[in-house]
Amino acid sequence: MFIQKNKYLKDNQVTDYSVYKKRRHFIKTMAGLGLIASTGGIIQPRSAHAVGRFSTNEKPTSFDDISSYCNYYEFGTAKSDPKRNAHSLVTSPWSVVVEGECERAGRYNLEDLLKPVSIEERNYRFRCVEGWSMVIPWMGFPLATLIKRMQPTSKAKYVYFETLLDSEHMPGQRTKVLDWPYTEGLRMDEAMNPLTLLATGIYGKDLLNQNGAPLRLVVPWKYGFKSIKSIAKIRFMAEQPVNSWQKANMTEYGFYSNVNPKVNHPRWSQRKERRIGEFRKRKTLLFNGYSEQVASLYKGMDLKKNF
Ligand SMILES: Nc1nc2c(c(=O)[nH]1)N[C@H]1C(S)=C(S)[C@@H](COP(=O)(O)O)O[C@H]1N2
Numbered sequence: 001m002f003i004q005k006n007k008y009l010k011d012n013q014v015t016d017y018s019v020y021k022k023r024r025h026f027i028k029t030m031a032g033l034g035l036i037a038s039t040g041g042i043i044q045p046r047s048a049h050a051v052g053r054f055s056t057n058e059k060p061t062s063f064d065d066i067s068s069y070c071n072y073y074e075f076g077t078a079k080s081d082p083k084r085n086a087h088s089l090v091t092s093p094w095s096v097v098v099e100g101e102c103e104r105a106g107r108y109n110l111e112d113l114l115k116p117v118s119i120e121e122r123n124y125r126f127r128c129v130e131g132w133s134m135v136i137p138w139m140g141f142p143l144a145t146l147i148k149r150m151q152p153t154s155k156a157k158y159v160y161f162e163t164l165l166d167s168e169h170m171p172g173q174r175t176k177v178l179d180w181p182y183t184e185g186l187r188m189d190e191a192m193n194p195l196t197l198l199a200t201g202i203y204g205k206d207l208l209n210q211n212g213a214p215l216r217l218v219v220p221w222k223y224g225f226k227s228i229k230s231i232a233k234i235r236f237m238a239e240q241p242v243n244s245w246q247k248a249n250m251t252e253y254g255f256y257s258n259v260n261p262k263v264n265h266p267r268w269s270q271r272k273e274r275r276i277g278e279f280r281k282r283k284t285l286l287f288n289g290y291s292e293q294v295a296s297l298y299k300g301m302d303l304k305k306n307f
Pocket residue numbers: 066069070071072073074128129163182210211212223224225226227228229230
């Protein structure tokens with residue numbers, strides 16, 4: 001049972017996990033009957049709205065799987081390592097440095113960064129480059145909200161992200177598996193797309209450290225490694241940044257990393273995926289099923305070259 005609520009939710013948006021599950025069932029039933037409009041009590045219009053507008057109604061992966069089967073190399077390279085090791089990460093106090101091509105550069109306390117935003121709930125498909133996928137009920141807010149507030153200049157064409165550099169509390173950083181800190185980047189129009197979230201929670205609960213507390217990126221049409229965890233720095237840039245996995249292996253990992261069943265990884269196919277908790281593989285969908293929202297971003301681009 002998860003009684004700890006997401007700190008960044010307003011009180012009237014809070015539910016615990018058991019209520020959450022009942023509510024989801026109720027929302028689905030009501031939506032099915034066309035009765036969603038006039039419900040009271042714990043059902044938030046916001047949730048119903050979010051479910052309709054951005055969320056998949058596929059069954060969410062269990063909280064246990066989402067928080068046990070992780071990739072967070074700062075805490076080890078095995079899927080089970082982050083859950084075991086990430087307790088050493090200190091997430092409070094937390095601040096985010098904003099720098100580069102913007103008018104509002106500075107160091108922001110997380111509380112100040114989140115105070116004016118409205119946290120939403122969105123079930124997104126999450127597809128890893130290694131061939132597995134999940135459906136995750138994220139809590140978060142659009143990255144676009146933060147970007148607008150920082151007032152990027154006309155030179156800002158890309159947004160770059162960095163995780164904390166702290167080998168004392170991130171034991172994986174004492175090894176050389178990646179060039180630390182972990183970095184990522186998006187083109188400005190990708191960053192501004194309404195699907196792109198900064199997440200603060202999962203299943204109505206604060207993010208656990210292994211899932212990227214206290215603040216992480218979620219880009220649902222891209223492979224999982226683009227969704228950088230525990231963000232400590234955001235930089236507005238004129239040039240395209242290099243991300244950690246590109247740096248590690250340029251031939252295997254690109255800047256765009258859009259989910260695409262027709263563009264294989266050099267060492268394995270990307271045509272199918274295994275949803276965690278299921279046995280039979282599913283066919284992978286172009287842009288992870290989000291074509292309607294994002295295909296226009298890549299019009300005229302060769303997605304085989306820009307992998
Ligand atoms: N800082 C940091 N962010 C990271 C990673 C990492 O190793 N370090 N791994 C990435 C990869 S490869 C994936 S698949 C997702 C996994 O997110 P999850 O463990 O919350 O499912 O996080 C991404 N973000």
